[in-house]
Amino acid sequence: MKLRRRKFLHLTATAVTLRLASRYAWAQAYPTRPVRIIVGFPAGIAPDIVARVVGQALSDRLGQQFVVENRPGAGSNIGTEIVVRAPPDGYTLLLAVSSGAINATLYSNLSFSYVHDLAPVGMIGLGPFVMVVNPKLPTKNVPEFIAYAKANPGKINMASQGTGLASHLMGELFKMMAGVNLVHVPYAGNFTADLLSGQVQVAFVPITNVIEYMRDARLRPLAVTTATRVEFLPDVPAMSEFLPGYDATGWNGIGAPRGTPSAIIDKLNNEINAIVRDPAMKERLFSLGVEPLSMTPAEFGKRIADDTEKWAKVIKFANIKAE
Numbered sequence: 001m002k003l004r005r006r007k008f009l010h011l012t013a014t015a016v017t018l019r020l021a022s023r024y025a026w027a028q029a030y031p032t033r034p035v036r037i038i039v040g041f042p043a044g045i046a047p048d049i050v051a052r053v054v055g056q057a058l059s060d061r062l063g064q065q066f067v068v069e070n071r072p073g074a075g076s077n078i079g080t081e082i083v084v085r086a087p088p089d090g091y092t093l094l095l096a097v098s099s100g101a102i103n104a105t106l107y108s109n110l111s112f113s114y115v116h117d118l119a120p121v122g123m124i125g126l127g128p129f130v131m132v133v134n135p136k137l138p139t140k141n142v143p144e145f146i147a148y149a150k151a152n153p154g155k156i157n158m159a160s161q162g163t164g165l166a167s168h169l170m171g172e173l174f175k176m177m178a179g180v181n182l183v184h185v186p187y188a189g190n191f192t193a194d195l196l197s198g199q200v201q202v203a204f205v206p207i208t209n210v211i212e213y214m215r216d217a218r219l220r221p222l223a224v225t226t227a228t229r230v231e232f233l234p235d236v237p238a239m240s241e242f243l244p245g246y247d248a249t250g251w252n253g254i255g256a257p258r259g260t261p262s263a264i265i266d267k268l269n270n271e272i273n274a275i276v277r278d279p280a281m282k283e284r285l286f287s288l289g290v291e292p293l294s295m296t297p298a299e300f301g302k303r304i305a306d307d308t309e310k311w312a313k314v315i316k317f318a319n320i321k322a323e
Contacts, residue, residue, distance in 0.1 A: 028263070028267075030090055030264050031064040031090065032064070033091065034064055034066070034067055035058075035065070035066045035090065035093060036066075036067055036069050036093065037067065037068050037069065037093045037095055037254070038069050038071055038080075038082050038083050038094050039051045039069065039071070039072075039095045040071060040072060040073070040075075040076030040079025040094075040097075041072050041076060041079075041097075042070060046206070046208075046288055046289060046290075047097055047252060048068065048070060048095075049288055050095065050125075050285070050288055051068045051095040051252075052068050053281070053284055053285070053288070054124055054254075054275060054276075055067070058268075058272075058275070061274070061275070062271065066093075068095075074107070075099060075106070075164070075165075075322070076097065076099055076100060076103065077103055077107060079095075080096075080103075080112065080114065081111065081112055083255065084112045084118055084257055085257070087257070088119075088256065088257040088258065088260040088261075089260065089261075089264075090256060090261070090264040090265075092256070093121065093254050093255065093256050093268075094118065094254065094255040095253075095254065096118065096120070096252070096253045096254060096304070097251065097252055097253075098127070098166065098249070098250040098251045098252075099166060100114045100118075100304075101114060101308040102164065102165075102169055102311045102315070104308045104311075104312070105308070105311060105312040105315045106164045106311075106320065106322045107322050108322075114304065114308060115305050117257075117258050118255040118256070118258060119255060119256045119257060119258050119259070119260050119297070120253065120255055120297045120298075120301035120304060121253070121254040121256050121265050121268050121269055121272065121297060121300070122254050122268060122269040122272035122273060122297065122300060123251065123252075123253040123272075123293050123295035123299070123300045123303070124251075124252040124253050124272065124276055124285070124290065124292070124293075125285050125290040125291050125292040125293045126226060126249045126250065126251050126290065126291045126293055127206060127249065127250030127252060127289060127290055128206075128207055128224050128225060128226045128230045128249055128289070129166070129167070129170055129204050129206055129207065129225040129248065129249070130204070130205060130206075130207050130210065130221050130222075130223070130224050130225065131203075131204050131221070131222045131223050131225065131239065132202070132203055132210055132213075132219040132220060132221050132222070133145065133201055133202045133219070133220050134196070134197075134200075134201050134202075134219065134220075135218070135219070136201075137156075137201050139222070140220070140222075141237075142222050142223050142237070142239065142241075142242040142243075143242060145222055146178045146242075149178070149181070150179070153181040154181050154182075154183055155183075156182050156183065156201050157182070157183050157185045157200040157201055157202070158171045158175075158182040158183065158184050158200065158201075158202050158203065158204075159185050159186075159187060159191040159194065159200040159202070159203040160184060160186050160187065160191075160203065160204070161186075161189060161190075161191070162186050162187065162188060162189075163184075163186045163322075163323050164320055164321075164322050164323065166204075166248075166250055167203065167204050167205060168184065168320070169248070169311055169314055169315070170204040170248040171184065171202075171203070172184075172314050172317070172318040173246065173248050174204070174243070174246070174248075175318075176317050176318070177243045177246055178243060182202065185200050191203065192209070192210070195219065196213065196219070204225060204248070206250070206289050207224070207232070207233060207289050208287075222236075223236065223238060223241070223242065224239065225247070225249055226240075226249045226291075227240050227246075227247040230291055231286075231291060232286055232291075251293075251303065252290060253295075253300055254268065265297055269296065269297055273294040273295075276292040276293070276294055277292070277294060
């Protein structure tokens with residue numbers, strides 16, 4: 001009886017070992033056919049370009065095409081749902097962006113969880129925003145702006161690209177932490193002309209959108225929204241220098257359906273990390289307003305979870321509803 005049991009355990013262990021070895025060999029051979037990268041935004045805008053640049057680099061390194069497929073709609077939720085419902089085999093990936101962490105609370109009827117249904121693969125980089133004001137506003141730094149806003153409650157207009165979008169939420173986080181009353185003015189897109197004319201006085205915007213206006217002093221930068229100063233604007237302070245704990249950075253990364261084999265995720269993570277550390281790629285990403293950053297899958301997953309929790313608090317505090 002003992003011999004039979006011992007033989008059974010031996011056969012079971014052998015079968016498990018062979019199965020694991022087979023999975024490992026399969027993952028090592030990955031990819032053997034083209035891989036889709038789903039982008040939940042239209043072609044030609046920054047997230048799409050980031051996906052194409054990184055996708056081409058993955059194609060070059062892994063010998064298979066990484067093809068970008070644009071599936072815009074519902075604040076990028078359509079693209080995300082396509083990925084979380086796809087087979088977890090590494091052949092359907094998502095350009096994961098920080099708006100997904102916002103959408104998790106902003107949209108109450110989602111059929112998926114951005115935190116639990118998406119497997120984090122790797123970070124590509126941060127998308128720093130900058131708080132800019134019209135120079136006619138008599139404030140040259142964040143403390144002066146806060147003091148002026150408190151002395152003039154409801155008299156400063158804060159522009160955004162739309163209710164619930166990153167430019168809005170970053171401003172709401174500032175209002176919450178600074179204890180100021182700014183009037184939110186949502187636009188269906190570009191508000192730069194009104195910001196330059198002074199019709200709206202402050203905005204939180206991607207650095208690349210306003211870098212030329214800052215250089216010719218048509219807009220005044222007060223702080224970047226990252227936890228620390230950014231490499232390509234070293235003289236502009238980080239908001240956290242005035243409001244400790246403020247960090248409202250956008251980000252880009254790669255996600256996969258939950259259940260994707262860890263060997264495939266680790267392989268992709270290693271390749272992505274090597275790509276974003278390459279000096280030529282760093283320069284290309286900088287030109288797109290992305291500050292390259294490497295992370296392990298676990299670190300990226302924690303960033304997604306932490307941002308989802310943070311934006312949930314802001315959305316509830318400001319009583320923001322999806323339009």
